[in-house]
Amino acid sequence: MALSYKSRRRWALVILLVGMPLYVVAAVTLVGLLERPPILVELFVYVALGFVWALPFRFVFRGIGQPDPAAAPDESDDPRR
Numbered sequence: 001m002a003l004s005y006k007s008r009r010r011w012a013l014v015i016l017l018v019g020m021p022l023y024v025v026a027a028v029t030l031v032g033l034l035e036r037p038p039i040l041v042e043l044f045v046y047v048a049l050g051f052v053w054a055l056p057f058r059f060v061f062r063g064i065g066q067p068d069p070a071a072a073p074d075e076s077d078d079p080r081r
Helices: 006-033 039-052 053-061
Strands: none
Touching: 006 039, 006 053
């Protein structure tokens, strides 16, 4: 079942406002459990975790920045005016 554009926008907002801060806390806690690794290793871990969090949510975020494809075209967006 595919999500509508409006529901994908809402889920993206929930993911960014609630899920991402929780993921950041979990990532910092995970790295904090280890002894302080060398700075390059720590940087790699944070970059990898920053990339991995978005993988399951690609379908939610895809096309969110575009106008709603099902909406009627707005007359004010007409470049000929």
